[in-house]
Amino acid sequence: MIALLLRDLRLAIRSGGGFGLGLAFFLILTVLVPFGVGPESQVLGRIAPGILWVGALLACLLSLDRIFALDYEDGSLDLLATAPLPLEGMTAVKALAHWLTTGLPLTLVAPLLGVLLSLPAPGYQWLLITLAVGTPALSFIGAFGAALTVGLKRGGLLLSLLVLPLYVPTLIFGAETLRRGIEGQATTTPLLLLAGITLGAIAILPFAAAAAIRINIR
């Protein structure tokens, strides 16, 4: 499992682009928003939590189809399927690798972009916390979507159509926690619910993703 994780990380970092692309997208998105809504820092500060969460979500979506597609094309997915490691473990490791190469960097960069959007001061710690808790769910849900569409020629667009509705609860609780954190309200409930979604996704979705991969490569 660790070997597979290291291999995936190495591939993601070395194979040109995939790693930094999500981050660059996130940056461009946050730069574009002020052009769209105007530079007043009050307006920006108000919508910053939502923009940052939606941006992180979309940046995550960008790299989803790479989770399984490359391995499917060159046949290593068949090898992995016949390896002693159960397919469920394989999908979980792949989702984890995706999180380490997108979710984690996004979380770490987000406060810097928060400055661009004049995020209110108490928001920075909550931005870090909610993204750190929430982005694993995005990766695991996304891995399930990628497993569903791995056999398709042009699955990218379909993948986003399938995955985005699944992202709704994560986005709601993530952005809600952040908003409450900024306004100084109690954040425990939405934060716990967000953590619940993440843990549930980690517990259940590798099985669903493995089932989908089995169907796709038979």
Add this chain to the structure above:
Amino acid sequence: MSSLWEYANPKKFMQTSAWMLPGVSIAAGVCLIVGLVWGFFFTPDDFRQGSTVKIIYLHVPSALMAINAWLMMLVASLIWIVRRHHVSALAARAAAPVGLVMTLIALLTGAIWGQPMWGTYWAWDPRLTSFLILFLFYLGYIALWAAIDNPDTAADLTGVLCLVGSIFALLSRYAVNFWNQGLHQGASLSLDKEENISNVFFFPLLICILGFVLLFVALVLLRTRTEIRSRRLKALLARERLGA
């Protein structure tokens, strides 16, 4: 002793649905005509809402069926995944567009009703929002069916999507409650409540609901029959090509 599983045999299903379909269709038509005419022309106007209240005869039944269609797809997908009856998978496939249209009707009639009552076509109310999300789920489900060539693979993958999607649809339903307070009224109809809407509106509404249920059954039967026929046609063509 006949059981439900007999209808897993496409031939048996075709036979039974052939004589059921005309009856169900006619019953659906009669119920809809009676219910809608009664509702539109022979019920009084609501004292606060005026005549706009009458859109209830389309709005409530279609919203009800939009959810029940997804439930039916969930059950059919489960049967396909567990027992691998092709008719079941095809029925799930046949129900999806019907459910999509029901969702759309509920959203549109709701918008038309919302404009005079709330002063807006659309508000980010939990019920409205969860219906919009349901609409997206239907879209994704149908798109996945359409995208995969191999019918068995498609049935399997959409089945898995339907199971996982149901969990997340339910989750979204309660998440949006958390996210925004509602403009929409609570349930107008329930079995355990003393006070439903007034009887004057209640009986035509009940007939309309029955009409929508029958309409849904008729459409799903018809579409499943079409799917089975097109599957047979494909097999026939393939056999001919091999024979020639």
